[in-house]
């Protein structure tokens with residue numbers, strides 16, 4: 001009977017893939033809060049409420065004493081939001097967070113209150129990868145939640161296959177590497193070999209606070225404090241773990257495949 | 264209480280002062296532990312406490328039938344001690360770990376090698392056990408696997424397609440969690456607890472929070488315990504549903520795999536409804552919970568939960584309806600009950616071998632002191648049994664959640680803790696979705712962490728996967744592996 005049941009179920013459900021990016025992105029969970037904004041001018045010179053509570057030292061004073069927030073180190077725990085009495089830190093409810101340069105994740109200076117979202121790949125690479133991007137994922141430390149939300153993009157609700165993005169088994173079939181985890185010493189060799197085995201031209205994506213900065217394990221000598229000490233990174237996706245929407249936005253931004261509604 | 268003598272009895276989630284823990288010469292500790300294991304106890308943890316040149320061993324046992332834990336320690340040890348493993352294989356990885364961390368040699372350990380020691384950019388895992396003979400060949404897989412999965416190395420000894428032996432070698436994910444807890448808790452500690460195994464955030468965070476609460480002698484408010492119990496079952500539902508989908512995918516039964524992949528995400532979104540994060544990050548901390556379920560949110564949760572549970576059950580029913588699926592799982596990857604007992608399996612993998620073991624039931628702490636779901640057991644030890652236990656648990660977790668949501672207790676969701684008591688030890692077991700999560704905290708004279716030992720259920724269960732493969736065809740490895748779905752990072756720490 002299951003064939004009949006499944007058919008009925010399928011018809012009843014209809015298409016379950018979300019209309020994003022043709023239509024507006026779905027809202028993040030209300031308690032998620034999205035990315036952060038830091039208005040450094042609001043910070044009094046000697047204030048250190050937020051720097052005191054930040055567990056990863058994502059909030060710090062620059063050498064010229066401006067308050068900085070490095071979203072590459074941020075776990076989005078929200079401790080700073082409660083601690084800040086001056087309204088300098090705010091949630092934006094925006095899921096878009098992926099950037100091309102590591103410095104673009106650092107907020108706080110005038111005109112840099114928010115992060116500078118990723119530009120697309122250049123025309124030549126886009127003509128190669130724009131409609132077919134095969135990634136070899138390497139999990140190198142971390143906690144497996146980033147991997148879980150990478151996998152979620154393959155389910156029918158998100159269906160990244162429709163953009164021509166696919167995770168492949170062999171680095172020889174890949175156009176790039178997708179790294180999660182802080183790159184533990186134990187995975188260093190494996191990541192290097194995987195990267196070398198991917199034919200050029202190739203790209204590298206670092207996903208999650210771990211791969212950007214060591215995440216919750218920052219400072220431990222058992223790892224390399226992120227992927228960019230091992231492979232040259234083209235796209236940084238922050239979060240612990242990044243919401244699937246943030247990941248998808250990052251991929252599509254890179255490939256210039258976001259509809260005009262979602263740029 | 265007599266049953267655990269001469270060990271000290273302890274209930275789950277409580278504290279004992281260090282001086283009350285009986286201490287024995289190491290040979291005596293090994294002997295007594297062995298006797299208690301003979302009487303039906305289980306080894307929850309066996310670890311070394313190193314201070315300067317001194318090593319001593321701490322042993323935590325569980326007496327499931329008595330709902331008691333038992334604890335003892337050794338006097339300082341040098342050099343070596345008689346191994347527990349030849350008589351009680353469940354000790355084998357614990358003894359290897361102790362040896363790796365302290366150099367204490369368990370004499371007559373059959374396979375003494377590192378657990379997660381890294382040498383020059385990769386774990387030092389050679390040499391592997393080898394089988395000799397005509398037609399015998401070796402298959403090496405990993406650390407980078409075919410899909411989006413964590414790294415580990417599998418070495419198969421095969422004759423033709425039949426697997427004679429599988430050695431599983433991990434350590435690739437080691438990021439030094441336990442070592443950096445010394446002198447803590449640190450500002451990052453709670454975040455590291457949530458990321459020991461990211462799909463088990465709630466269970467690990469609950470174990471840690473309960474330990475810290477026990478050490479400071481303050482219980483989290485009842486409402487916080489209620490919230491933690493709800494979150495724990497949501498975590499179980501999401502992961503079990505995902506596993507059912509993954510099993511369906513590996514036997515090419517696409518309707519269930521497509522549906523379950525989506526429903527798993529729906530359950531994760533319910534956790535996000537509760538705390539903003541799909542994996543429950545930031546919900547639990549020592550002292551209580553950070554987010555509450557106000558009436559409207561509770562209403563939404565209840566409504567969506569009903570829908571998703573019904574969806575999950577429907578999709579899983581197609582799977583069991585298909586003879587082609589059932590036949591593919593029957594008698595494949597069998598672990599016998601006696602083997603399961605010997606190697607100390609926990610969680611659904613143990614219950615699928617007919618062992619009635621569930622921390623929520625055997626050692627209730629927190630909210631489970633007031634209510635428990637019936638334990639789901641299936642006797643056959645094969646993949647079919649592991650899938651059946653998950654199916655039953657989805658059903659029972661669902662019922663349990665719906666029932667407990669109605670038993671809402673009012674009150675605050677957090678309280679402030681006083682500083683942890685010095686010279687103490689606390690143990691908490693939590694039944695995570697993979698099985699028993701065990702955390703042991705020991706404080707120094709200032710109440711800071713002198714040692715913190717974490718045992719993820721995967722630490723017990725990887726050996727089960729290795730045994731399941733014996734006599735199985737090598738092409739059945741993927742479905743066997745999915746049927747256990749163990750954590751690499753939870754093992755590697």
Ligand code: SF4
Nearest residue numbers: 142143208209210241
């Ligand atoms: S970034 Fe966070 S979620 Fe991702 S692997 Fe690291 S700890 Fe886990």
